[in-house]
Amino acid sequence: MPDIEVMYLTKEFNGIRAVDDLSFTVEEGEIFGMLGPNGAGKTTTIFILCTLLRPTSGMARVIGLDVTEQAMRVRKNIGIVFQDVVIDDRLTAMENLRMQANLYSMPKTTWKPKAEELLELVELHDRKDDPVMTFSGGMKRRLEIARGLLNQPKVLFLDEPTLGLDPQSKRWIWDYLKQLNREKGVTILLTSHYMDEVDELSNRILIMDRGKKVILDTSANLKKMLGKDVLRIKGDPDQEIITKLKALPFVKDVKASSEGIEIGVNIPGGDAAPEIMKILYGNNYSFKSLTIQTPTLEDVFIYHTGKSLRDEGPDTSRTMKRKFGHRRMRRRR
Incomplete structure (x- = not known):
């Protein structure tokens, strides 16, 4: 059974279709990349799969669980790394992980050893008691990934995981994600505007445009099709x-x-x-x-979507991140 199933998924905002009759599957243990111009529907799709948005119609399952009817069970089995940093700058690295553990009602005997292990893996253990406001952008992204993995998810969603990072930090995250997938079998779905990132990491790539699936295949086959x-x-x-x-x-x-x-x-x-x-x-x-x-992946992308950047479609990402962040803060008190 695929870890992610999407069938005829549609999401409308004020009569505008951000996701339009979208269907695809992500196999267990796969790294699956999503590409598309601004407003293509990538982030909206991720928010539906993460149970933060309800679809207008269609069906989506994560590890066999319906994202609408079984939302709480889905959340317990996924990790999310948002495009924008959502960790609390005023807290230390360990305190941020503790807050994440509280959201999942994880006992200290479970979350504390896992947090120590993850901080070692993302090379932040020696900074675990330092306020996050003292961290570089790359360090914050590594902490975000540790936070997303604390509940030991079967599926990890990454929305622009290396946006704005220097090449060294970007390469570190690429290597870590490949190691995580290879050694732990975590299924990863990522979106990115970096063609080289999607090309480097993904087993298969979905190109979207105007909310629809344009083409889906391996990077090698997509380039070969260009001819x-x-x-x-x-x-x-x-x-x-x-x-x-x-x-x-x-x-x-x-x-x-x-x-x-x-x-x-x-x-x-x-x-x-x-x-x-x-x-x-x-x-x-x-x-x-x-x-x-x-042919490069960028050539493929331009061929299927056109060269011009289109106006941004319904932008749910920032709105939903703010809502999710406020929900997190309310639950902390």
């Missing part, structure tokens, strides 16, 4: 050379660009390059360079 390597020749776009290049059997298209000639091929670029070079040298064509570019 071609591109060879770029930096030089004058000579029409005679272009005509001869078009005659090669493996060439899909050739076009002049502002910097020279772009050649799309249906074989690996490295295999095509020698034949192309023969034509260039054989016709005494003067050029500065020839480079090969294979």
Whole structure:
């Protein structure tokens, strides 16, 4: 049974569909990435799966539990790391974890050893009694991840987990998430605007747009579907050379660009390059360079969603985070 099942899920805000008839599954032990422009519905989907929003229609299950009918049981089995920092800056790292443990009614004999273990794992144990306001951004994100794992969740939801972090902190979190998935079998669903992050971490990737599923597959297959390597020749776009290049059997298209000639091929670029070079040298064509570019995940994303950033759709993320944060504060008293 998949750890996450989404079937015909729809969420409307004032007649606008933020999530529109969305269906997908996430298998047990999978790292599943979600990509989409602003307003695509990624965060709204996560909030429904985390039981913080009720869907307008459709069905969603997490570890076999209905997110609407069995919300409390779902919450006990998931961890959440929000895009915005929700830990309390005035408390120490350990005090923040204690507050999290209180939300799950965890006895001290259970949560305290787990908190010590997690702080060791995220390399914050020596700072456990320091106020969080003294932490760097990367340290706060690591504490957020520890907080999300305190109840030993089967599924971890990450909304922009490395937003605004320096490359070293980002790489640390990537490595830790892969280790967590590999050694503990935690299923991870993440959203990110960083293409390299989703490409690095995800077993499969869902691209959304305007609340709908556009395409879902592995990164390798998504790039393969795009269909071609591109060879770029930096030089004058000579029409005679272009005509001869078009005659090669493996060439899909050739076009002049502002910097020279772009050649799309249906074989690996490295295999095509020698034949192309023969034509260039054989016709005494003067050029500065020839480079090969294979399709990237960003190319896939742009192909399926368009290049322009669209206006932000119904933004539930900040509103719901504020509501959830206030709920947490009320329960602390």
